[in-house]
Amino acid sequence: MMMFIIYLNMKYFPDRVQMLRELNDEIAPTARYDMAVDYETVGTDDGEKNETVIEKDILILKEEKGVTVEEDNDKEEPKEQPNETTTPEDNANKTTLKTQKRTGKKRNCVCAKFIGGLGNYMFLYASAFGVARKKNMDFIMLKTNSLLKTFQLGADNMRVVANYSLCRGAPTYVETRNCAFDKRIFLMSNKSSFWLYGYFQSYKNFEGSFAELRTQFTFKNAIQKKADTILSDIKQKYVKLTNNTKQTNVTVVGIHIRRGDFVGNNYGYTVATKEYFEKAMRWFNSKYANIAFVVCSNEISWGKKNLRKHNVYFVEKRTREVDMAVLATCDHLISSVGSFSWWASWLSKGTVIYYFPPAKTGSELRNHYSKNYTDYFLSKWIHF
Structure with missing residues (x-):
């Protein structure tokens, strides 16, 4: 059996237990999850103290012998919210993603579960892009993501996929505050793929990628x-x-x-x-x-x-x-x-x-x- 132990700050996340369960069900449907709490007082850039999770304990993965989680590469993920602006012109002229050809072996991926409305989606895209660029990684986009129908996306480190199979079993970074920056987001190891879970609404997550993102967020x-x-x-x-x-x-x-x-x-x-x-x-x-x-x-x-x-x-x-x-x-x-x-x-x-x-x-x-x-x-x- 594969067991996920998720550590989170219950002060700020009493309403997120169900959301975390849903995430675990998605990335490892046969897994068992246990909740625990661990705190460490750390400083933020503005000098404020915050009780939050220790980065190394965000997700502890323990695999017991004899049981693995299958990756269903043929199974489609549930479709994300369709974009209302699709027109016959869009359908007749499918935009070819301007992705640059990669060389060498494939890189590990930053994975994000997109939730909320248009502004929420843009923050998640920008943060996943910014973290992936900083860590020299790729990031995952489902082909059903509505942002693909809104903007002329085409980052050289973006992988458009049918499902999250590349991310199943990966460790997860759970944010502690939706609209504040935690520099430990950049301490996640790029030696394996990992999930970003939350809203990530701080421009500091992608501050080094402003110029690239302005090109990415060009409307169709x-x-x-x-x-x-x-x-x-x-x-x-x-x-x-x-x-x-x-x-x-x-x-x-x-x-x-x-x-x-x-x-x-x-x-x-x-x-x-x-x-x-x-x-x-x-x-x-x-x-x-x-x-x-x-x-x-x-x-x-x-x-x-x-x-x-x-x-x-x-x-x-x-x-x-x-x-x-x-x-x-x-x-x-x-x-x-x-x-x-x-x-x-x-x-x-x-x-x-x-x-x-x-x-x-x-x-x-x-x-x-x-x-x-x-x-x-x-x-x-x-x-x-």
């Missing part, structure tokens, strides 16, 4: 074309409204409003206020002339009620991928909270203003960030 042509058309139409409307003679004189500022399930939640999410958006809009109005504000939201009715002005335009009934492409293509951005807003900000080439703080003081969510949020927000961004 069909998505970008829709975003460009939306923004061109908005500029035309603004020019007509203001009698401005040229679209090139218009500065487009994106606004992302994240509400929905964040409103009234008990976990600790904050929600950007009307006052915040108005203050950020005044700031941009003081810097630029001829501004058109473009709003994308999962609750567009709130935006129409609270931010309706002559130069505010609302993007409605579009997919989340098109919304992100619109926001990323704007000249500047006023972001909200959540991983979707974070990535729209990261992709933006202009000034970014973000809502602060993203978590309520004393909440469970607050525990998942570093002391001063420096592991999460880029220093060049501006917060109100």
